[in-house]
Amino acid sequence: MNINKMDQPNPGIKCVVNTCHYYMTGDYCSAEKIEVQPRNATNTEETDCATFIPEARA
Ligand code: SF4
Numbered sequence: 001m002n003i004n005k006m007d008q009p010n011p012g013i014k015c016v017v018n019t020c021h022y023y024m025t026g027d028y029c030s031a032e033k034i035e036v037q038p039r040n041a042t043n044t045e046e047t048d049c050a051t052f053i054p055e056a057r058a
Contacts, residue, residue, distance in 0.1 A: 003032055007030070020055060023055070034050075035050040
């Protein structure tokens with residue numbers, strides 16, 4: 001899934017995953033859209049953002 005990285009935050013998302021390619025300072029996500037998994041999750045800890053990509057390290 002190739003998700004566009006915007007040059008501004010997605011206003012509907014707060015995310016603290018600062019190791020993600022799409023993370024923006026201030027706990028924002030710059031992904032145009034995200035996908036959350038898995039189906040049939042029963043609590044918060046089980047759910048994850050499937051759009052996460054590790055930030056490239058120089
Ligand atoms: S893609 Fe997912 S993990 Fe990455 S910043 Fe956005 S919401 Fe957070």
